[in-house]
Amino acid sequence: xxxxxxxxxxxxxxxxxxxxxxxxxxxxxxxxxxxxxxxxxxxxxxxxxxxxxxxxxxxxxxxxxxxxxxxxxxxxxxxxxxxxxxxxxxxxxxxxxxxxxxxxxxxxxxxxxxxxxxxxxxxxxxxxxxxxxxxxxxxxxxxxxxxxxxxxxxxxxxxxxxxxxxxxxxxxxxxxxxxxxxxxxxxxxxxxxxxxxxxxxxxxxxxxxxxxxxxxxxxxxxxxxxxxxxxxxxxxxxxxxxxxxxxxxxxxxxxxxxxxxxxxxxxxxxxxxxxxxxxxxxxxxxxxxxxxxxxxxxxxxxxxxxxxxxxxxxxxxxxxxxxxxxxxxxxxxxxxxxxxxxxxxxxxxxxxxxxxxxxxxxxxxxxxxxxxxxxxxxxxxxxxxxxxxxxxxxxxxxxxxxxxxxx
Amino acid sequence: xxxxxxxxxxxxxxxxxxxxxxxxxxxxxxxxxxxxxxxxxxxxxxxxxxxxxxxxxxxxxxxxxxxxxxxxxxxxxxxxxxxxxxxxxxxxxxxxxxxxxxxxxxxxxxxxxxxxxxxxxxxxxxxxxxxxxxxxxxxxxxxxxxxxxxxxxxxxxxxxxxxxxxxxxxxxxxxxxxxxxxxxxxxxxxxxxxxxxxxxxxxxxxxxxxxxxxxxxxxxxxxxxxxxxxxxxxxxxxxxxxxxxxxxxxxxxxxxxxxxxxxxxx
Numbered sequence: 001x002x003x004x005x006x007x008x009x010x011x012x013x014x015x016x017x018x019x020x021x022x023x024x025x026x027x028x029x030x031x032x033x034x035x036x037x038x039x040x041x042x043x044x045x046x047x048x049x050x051x052x053x054x055x056x057x058x059x060x061x062x063x064x065x066x067x068x069x070x071x072x073x074x075x076x077x078x079x080x081x082x083x084x085x086x087x088x089x090x091x092x093x094x095x096x097x098x099x100x101x102x103x104x105x106x107x108x109x110x111x112x113x114x115x116x117x118x119x120x121x122x123x124x125x126x127x128x129x130x131x132x133x134x135x136x137x138x139x140x141x142x143x144x145x146x147x148x149x150x151x152x153x154x155x156x157x158x159x160x161x162x163x164x165x166x167x168x169x170x171x172x173x174x175x176x177x178x179x180x181x182x183x184x185x186x187x188x189x190x191x192x193x194x195x196x197x198x199x200x201x202x203x204x205x206x207x208x209x210x211x212x213x214x215x216x217x218x219x220x221x222x223x224x225x226x227x228x229x230x231x232x233x234x235x236x237x238x239x240x241x242x243x244x245x246x247x248x249x250x251x252x253x254x255x256x257x258x259x260x261x262x263x264x265x266x267x268x269x270x271x272x273x274x275x276x277x278x279x280x281x282x283x284x285x286x287x288x289x290x291x292x293x294x295x296x297x298x299x300x301x302x303x304x305x306x307x308x309x310x311x312x313x314x315x316x317x318x319x320x321x322x323x324x325x326x327x328x329x330x331x332x333x334x335x336x337x338x339x340x341x342x343x344x345x346x347x348x349x350x351x352x353x354x355x356x357x358x359x360x361x362x363x364x365x366x367x368x369x370x371x372x373x374x375x376x377x378x379x380x381x382x383x384x385x386x387x388x389x390x391x392x393x394x395x396x397x398x399x400x401x402x403x404x405x406x407x
Numbered sequence: 408x409x410x411x412x413x414x415x416x417x418x419x420x421x422x423x424x425x426x427x428x429x430x431x432x433x434x435x436x437x438x439x440x441x442x443x444x445x446x447x448x449x450x451x452x453x454x455x456x457x458x459x460x461x462x463x464x465x466x467x468x469x470x471x472x473x474x475x476x477x478x479x480x481x482x483x484x485x486x487x488x489x490x491x492x493x494x495x496x497x498x499x500x501x502x503x504x505x506x507x508x509x510x511x512x513x514x515x516x517x518x519x520x521x522x523x524x525x526x527x528x529x530x531x532x533x534x535x536x537x538x539x540x541x542x543x544x545x546x547x548x549x550x551x552x553x554x555x556x557x558x559x560x561x562x563x564x565x566x567x568x569x570x571x572x573x574x575x576x577x578x579x580x581x582x583x584x585x586x587x588x589x590x591x592x593x594x595x596x597x598x599x600x601x602x603x604x605x606x607x608x609x610x611x612x613x614x615x616x617x618x619x620x621x622x623x624x625x626x627x628x629x630x631x632x633x634x635x636x637x638x639x640x641x642x643x644x645x646x647x648x649x650x651x652x653x654x655x656x657x658x659x660x661x662x663x664x665x666x667x668x669x670x671x672x673x
């Protein structure tokens with residue numbers, strides 16, 4: 001906690017960000033000076049954490065700088081909001097600049113509600129236990145001599161899973177941490193200045209204003225790279241909440257043939273251009289289930305980089321299904337960008353689920369709950385068999401699999 | 408350039424075919440490796456290439472090209488490659504600097520009723536032979552993702568007009584080639600895009616269609632590529648020639664094999 005109190009300038013050294021340079025001696029050089037980032041040497045990119053380490057590992061290490069993460073909201077927008085806040089909170093812990101845009105909540109309020117990180121206390125504890133395990137195992141190895149030369153797997157896993165920070169959803173972020181970062185807010189109802197002088201390119205006025213506001217921040221603060229940054233080079237994290245909802249002056253959620261069908265896609269194209277030429281990363285939550293015209297969603301998919309869909313069990317019959325009793329919802333990785341390389345890092349499983357384990361938000365591989373009872377009654381087994389069927393029909397790809405055989 | 412794909416297509420780096428329209432379609436997968444293939448293939452063949460990169464930045468294409476043993480920067484400096492970076496060029500239109508000459512091809516975004524004529528004129532000036540005569544072989548136009556034009560607000564008829572004009576200039580007059588990337592799927596609800604794909608399928612000479620596996624995801628087989636050679640009266644072929652392969656993308660190469668013959672399965 002000492003590091004917490006001293007705050008700002010020491011933070012970059014004080015807090016052991018899990019993002020440590022992999023090839024410390026070798027390449028990376030210029031790229032690795034930014035706090036809270038990790039170079040991906042093979043693909044020539046700089047990655048940053050989404051705030052949820054388990055999501056980072058699913059996405060192949062993290063989000064590349066200059067890319068856009070699109071979250072398809074769950075029906076009530078609860079869990080997508082959590083992802084949104086994790087992304088911003090991770091930025092605060094790493095000392096990044098923030099740009100928060102919303103049409104619903106005051107950005108300052110969003111900032112107050114960010115979750116608090118488990119800082120060095122936990123990671124130090126983890127390390128200590130790991131060390132202890134190591135020592136213990138070294139001593140006790142004398143008996144099991146044939147395992148002596150086997151590398152200690154758990155320890156290496158421990159360090160690699162330390163990407164990003166873990167956040168405690170029950171505690172709000174300490175105000176000292178918040179005060180030290182630079183941030184900009186964009187609250188649509190308060191942005192009353194009508195911009196007659198700027199070209200709207202036939203976009204809904206909310207989008208135009210947001211776009212110009214982001215552009216102004218990027219160029220005035222020097223994230224664009226063209227003008228040198230005053231102090232240290234830093235990263236801008238952009239968060240846009242509920243993009244495309246009615247509050248943004250757009251009618252794609254209430255009309256199948258909206259007045260301006262190109263509004264959102266044009267906005268995303270312009271934003272993509274801005275992101276690619278600057279030191280920034282962006283998260284957008286979008287109520288995709290509300291968008292009436294599915295063609296728009298297909299085009300949006302094409303214009304974003306990483307897409308994560310959330311499907312919560314809240315209010316659906318799956319909530320009471322024994323198969324899903326450990327989880328709060330399913331997470332679908334719909335798209336991972338193919339940047340700077342021919343292949344993309346795809347994780348080996350597509351069946352992923354999330355849950356709130358105590359105060360932590362975790363994404364893990366979907367599996368059946370363990371059967372702990374000694375005498376398993378026939379009926380409950382059948383129940384599970386039924387729900388396994390349900391699971392496979394849930395994945396559309398699997399359903400096709402029954403009719404079609406690739407090889 | 409993937410040697411195996413060149414072989415399957417019966418292309419020759421020394422003597423590329425002329426006057427052809429190749430359509431690349433992706434369904435439920437990312438088929439950008441095909442774009443990288445054709446870009447490096449035509450640059451290696453010594454053709455003059457005009458590349459309309461609407462979806463990604465220059466550095467992305469450049470880094471991938473480097474992995475395939477090619478430098479886009481040198482190609483640009485030598486005048487072999489004309490690279491239009493949509494993400495950068497459209498910036499001026501979105502942020503108010505209307506008059507710059509560079510952003511003229513994207514004038515249609517500003518919504519003043521102009522169509523894709525300026526974009527066509529860009530292609531025309533890029534590919535028309537210089538007065539002194541340069542040493543490059545036939546001109547080639549490559550478009551990475553035509554559907555971006557639809558997203559930016561161009562009407563499908565405008566896009567088809569654009570393709571038609573380009574075909575007249577590049578394919579007929581200059582005896583060059585065109586490669587166009589599109590994505591489509593059967594259950595897509597994007598009517599405009601499907602219309603575009605259908606029209607392009609109707610007129611192209613060669614279709615390369617990459618699909619993700621219908622059964623889902625596999626580590627050792629990334630997808631299936633269908634190559635359709637359309638019958639032409641020149642070759643006196645009566646039937647469309649259809650080849651189906653599965654592929655696996657590696658770090659710097661793509662391997663193709665017959666269906667079900669993946670090394671991991673055998």
